[in-house]
Amino acid sequence: MSAYYYSGCEDHYEEHYLDCCSLCRKSLHNSDIFMYRGNTPFCSKECRQEQMEVDEAREKNWKSGRSLRKSDAKNSTPNKTVRTGTVAVA
Template sequence: MASCYAEVFGSEEPHFLESCSLCRKHLGRNSDIFMYRGDKAFCSNECREEQIESDEAKEKSRKVSARSLRKKSSEAAKDCKTVRTGTLVVA
């Protein structure tokens, strides 16, 4: 059974060491390969660094978003008033 990649592009999905994960440049057999996170290959240290910087920016953005949500939740909790319900008896 062919992979989804093969159905769309007409060939088997390339091995991750065949092309740069960022610019898609072909990685030759006698060229240096720069690895990142064990499963991403790059043609140069510059491509690798660009990917690292991109991943760090995304991670920082996620942390800021999570912190902002926690702060809003905390502020909303402070604004809530406790309302007691019960039965009022009038004589």
């Protein structure tokens, strides 16, 4: 896998993945780099934290959507007969 791709940072088409912040696209030349998930660079702790929060929210939504689909599947059983009415017991 190549370390080069279009990053959008500084309007260059061929950039190394460590050339700009993954969130705000600020140049990372001659500055500290804050990494997240192994190979995602950020210009500051704030940008990294914002991405972490976005990822957590996305994961939480994905998990809640997945659990809703599972509960819907459990509650909807085809070919099940449901009878309603009144029962009197003496």
